[in-house]
Amino acid sequence: xxxxxxxxxxxxxxxxxxxxxxxxxxxxxxxxxxxxxxxxxxxxxxxxxxxxxxxxxxxxxxxxxxxxxxxxxxxxxxxxxxxxxxxxxxxxxxxxxxxxxxxxxxxxxxxxxxxxxxxxxxxxxxxxxxxxxxxxxxxxxxxxxxxxxxxxxxxxxxxxxxxxxxxxxxxxxxxxxxxxxxxxxxxxxxxxxxxxxxxxxxxxxxxxxxxxxxxxxxxxxxxxxxxxxxxxxxxxxxxxxxxxxxxxxxxxxxxxxxxxxxxxxxxxxxxxxxxxxxxxxxxxxxxxxxxxx
Amino acid sequence: xxxxxxxxxxxxxxxxxxxxxxxxxxxxxxxxxxxxxxxxxxxxxxxxxxxxxxxxxxxxxxxxxxxxxxxxxxxxxxxxxxxxxxxxxxxxxxxxxxxxxxxxxxxxxxxxxxxxxxxxxxxxxxxxxxxxxxxxxxxxxxxxxxxxxxxxxxxxxxxxxxxxxxxxxxxxxxxxxxxxxxxxxxxxxxxxxxxxxxxxxxxxxxxxxxxxxxxxxxxxxxxxxxxxxxxxxxxxxxxxxxxxxxxxxxxxxxxxxxxxxxxxxxxxxxxxxxxxxxxxxxxxxxxxxxxxxxxxxxxxxxxxxxxxxxxxxxxxxxxxxxxxxxxxxxxxxxxxxxxxxxxxxxxxxxxxxxxxxxxxxxxxxxxxxxxxxxxxxxxxxxxxxxxxxxxxxxxxxxxxxxxxxxxxxxxxxxxxxxxxxxxxxxxxxxxxxxxx
Numbered sequence: 001x002x003x004x005x006x007x008x009x010x011x012x013x014x015x016x017x018x019x020x021x022x023x024x025x026x027x028x029x030x031x032x033x034x035x036x037x038x039x040x041x042x043x044x045x046x047x048x049x050x051x052x053x054x055x056x057x058x059x060x061x062x063x064x065x066x067x068x069x070x071x072x073x074x075x076x077x078x079x080x081x082x083x084x085x086x087x088x089x090x091x092x093x094x095x096x097x098x099x100x101x102x103x104x105x106x107x108x109x110x111x112x113x114x115x116x117x118x119x120x121x122x123x124x125x126x127x128x129x130x131x132x133x134x135x136x137x138x139x140x141x142x143x144x145x146x147x148x149x150x151x152x153x154x155x156x157x158x159x160x161x162x163x164x165x166x167x168x169x170x171x172x173x174x175x176x177x178x179x180x181x182x183x184x185x186x187x188x189x190x191x192x193x194x195x196x197x198x199x200x201x202x203x204x205x206x207x208x209x210x211x212x213x214x215x216x217x218x219x220x221x222x223x224x225x226x227x228x229x230x231x232x233x234x235x236x237x238x239x240x241x242x243x244x245x246x247x248x249x250x251x252x253x254x255x256x257x258x259x260x261x262x263x264x265x266x267x268x269x270x271x272x273x274x275x276x277x278x279x280x281x282x283x284x285x286x287x288x289x290x291x292x293x
Numbered sequence: 294x295x296x297x298x299x300x301x302x303x304x305x306x307x308x309x310x311x312x313x314x315x316x317x318x319x320x321x322x323x324x325x326x327x328x329x330x331x332x333x334x335x336x337x338x339x340x341x342x343x344x345x346x347x348x349x350x351x352x353x354x355x356x357x358x359x360x361x362x363x364x365x366x367x368x369x370x371x372x373x374x375x376x377x378x379x380x381x382x383x384x385x386x387x388x389x390x391x392x393x394x395x396x397x398x399x400x401x402x403x404x405x406x407x408x409x410x411x412x413x414x415x416x417x418x419x420x421x422x423x424x425x426x427x428x429x430x431x432x433x434x435x436x437x438x439x440x441x442x443x444x445x446x447x448x449x450x451x452x453x454x455x456x457x458x459x460x461x462x463x464x465x466x467x468x469x470x471x472x473x474x475x476x477x478x479x480x481x482x483x484x485x486x487x488x489x490x491x492x493x494x495x496x497x498x499x500x501x502x503x504x505x506x507x508x509x510x511x512x513x514x515x516x517x518x519x520x521x522x523x524x525x526x527x528x529x530x531x532x533x534x535x536x537x538x539x540x541x542x543x544x545x546x547x548x549x550x551x552x553x554x555x556x557x558x559x560x561x562x563x564x565x566x567x568x569x570x571x572x573x574x575x576x577x578x579x580x581x582x583x584x585x586x587x588x589x590x591x592x593x594x595x596x597x598x599x600x601x602x603x604x605x606x607x608x609x610x611x612x613x614x615x616x617x618x619x620x621x622x623x624x625x626x627x628x629x630x631x632x633x634x635x636x637x638x639x640x641x642x643x644x645x646x647x648x649x650x651x652x653x654x655x656x657x658x659x660x661x662x663x664x665x666x667x668x669x670x671x672x673x674x675x676x677x678x679x680x681x682x683x684x685x686x687x688x689x690x691x692x693x694x695x696x697x698x699x700x701x702x703x704x705x706x707x708x709x710x711x712x713x714x715x716x717x718x719x720x721x722x723x724x725x726x727x728x729x
Contacts, residue, residue: 041726042727043392043393043727044364045394046372047393047395048728050727059719059723063719065716131541131555150541150542151701238544240543240697242694242697243694257362258361258686258687259684260364260368260389260684260686261723
């Protein structure tokens with residue numbers, strides 16, 4: 001990497017100061033506060049603050065529901081990430097072809113990203129709704145099975161997964177498209193001359209060359225589905241039926257904001273924080289080795 | 294990734310600090326509320342009319358989001374030492390407010406500022422819910438109680454008499470006929486825990502939690518898994534299985550199904566009257582009736598929901614004087630009758646009920662009489678005076694989670710209720726440990 005030289009010794013520090021300040025105020029300070037609060041039993045209005053050590057964490061880990069919630073979060077995040085990326089890559093490959101009206105397709109495919117998760121959830125809620133949704137109506141011609149996500153956990157989960165994938169789709173597509181367009185065509189042409197078909201070319205050349213993009217998107221999608229999908233769950237299922245869609249970030253919010261169990265909620269956000277740090281570290285440590293830049 | 298809560302507290306604190314506190318001639322009084330749409334407009338009407346009625350005080354009605362959002366905003370502001378004068382808190386937040394030490398009790402505020410409000414005129418069920426030691430701690434504002442709604446058109450189509458089913462047997466029979474006649478949903482209910490568990494216990498004089506539902510001390514155990522609760526849930530589980538009961542989600546989500554004319558029999562808040570009137574206009578007709586009863590249990594009373602206005606500590610004496618004046622204005626018979634008439638909430642004073650009756654309001658709107666009659670017919674006992682639990686929103690959540698497991702057949706009624714009670718005990722003990 002090229003080393004930049006600034007004429008003034010203090011200028012670089014001054015230039016990064018705003019970013020550092022924002023990180024400290026909006027990340028480190030609240031994170032530290034959660035860490036502290038997780039060791040207390042705290043009353044909402046702040047009149048009681050009792051130090052309880054690790055009690056909040058103990059309560060968390062002896063609760064089967066919390067472990068179930070962790071599992072739900074992982075299943076949800078992995079499915080959203082894998083299926084989402086696979087679909088985006090597939091469509092990006094198609095959109096990369098030279099066809100008429102390409103610009104229009106591309107713009108249309110990018111649209112969903114401009115929609116907030118909660119709104120995406122509501123849109124899909126209308127599609128899935130047991131009484132006025134179009135999907136259950138269409139399915140009613142094929143089967144008598146009731147696709148009621150108010151009572152069937154797997155239907156509720158599918159609804160959230162579809163909405164999350166759809167919402168994230170444009171973003172993933174944009175990156176894959178850019179990645180595809182930056183590929184050296186000469187390599188692909190050489191492979192064609194050697195007799196490699198489109199599928200072979202894709203797996204032997206395109207996919208490995210796209211690995212930096214995939215790696216970046218993987219990390220980003222995992223974090224998205226772990227944290228930013230709160231609005232989706234809140235707007236659509238409220239964690240139900242039972243606790244089938246109660247992902248960790250939603251539980252932390254609910255126990256903190258609705259339940260006003262501040263210490264308990266803080267303990268949950270600390271666990272989440274640890275998880276995402278671990279997840280990112282693992283991804284950088286192991287996945288990055290397989291990435292060719 | 295970071296603590297949402299801490300971030301929000303910081304942001305709200307910042308917003309409060311930078312808001313201009315102009316030295317106006319009028320003393321400004323902040324009123325934070327959670328009323329949306331038509332209800333929000335009526336709240337603004339109240340503030341405007343009060344401001345026009347005198348020259349000393351200016352009430353600013355500020356919408357702060359949902360009930361939990363409003364409470365959280367008030368908490369953050371209180372912690373930042375910039376609390377609003379008045380905050381609207383939902384009924385499940387009552388114990389939190391009472392325990393908080395942040396409240397200036399309304400009966401005291403009014404007494405301290407030489408204002409007289411006839412508290413004895415407040416209807417019994419409302420007064421009991423928000424009082425401690427016989428004194429009202431928050432200003433009764435928007436109270437409702439669940440009632441039964443039925444779709445007259447669907448009843449006619451099913452060959453049923455134009456009469457609200459009065460017992461659960463009648464609900465079941467009607468719902469079965471409705472479904473047989475092609476209705477998509479025979480029976481359904483909004484606010485599942487409130488209508489089907491909390492109110493059913495109170496209506497049949499059955500205990501919901503220990504310590505007289507939390508009125509004689511902090512409750513630590515739910516009693517919903519007793520024979521009555523199990524019987525109620527078994528009935529509904531059977532209904533879901535046989536297809537005459539359709540579960541349509543938490544909160545008021547099920548209202549969408551009633552509103553588009555799918556459901557024959559429906560339970561929801563009496564405050565749903567306004568929205569149902571609008572939703573059904575030109576599409577179908579409906580009427581109301583009292584909550585259905587199970588045979589063989591004593592008479593209790595339905596309990597109220599909604600919210601009250603709490604006064605927070607930390608303001609100046611002259612501001613509190615204004616709050617007392619405002620409450621006096623709010624409590625007037627005229628204003629109470631108006632508010633109840635335009636919203637569908639219960640008139641909170643007996644004199645307002647009389648005034649509405651005298652003005653012929655209930656002849657024009659018989660659907661609004663049901664809730665009042667139901668409250669008047671009720672017997673206030675330790676089981677039906679209300680429910681006061683710490684961390685109540687979490688408890689309600691635990692109950693609804695298990696109701697879904699019961700209705701879907703994943704768990705038996707007894708198992709589900711046992712699990713809900715066990716989780717609630719855990720939650721209640723946390724609260725009790727905080728204030729021991």
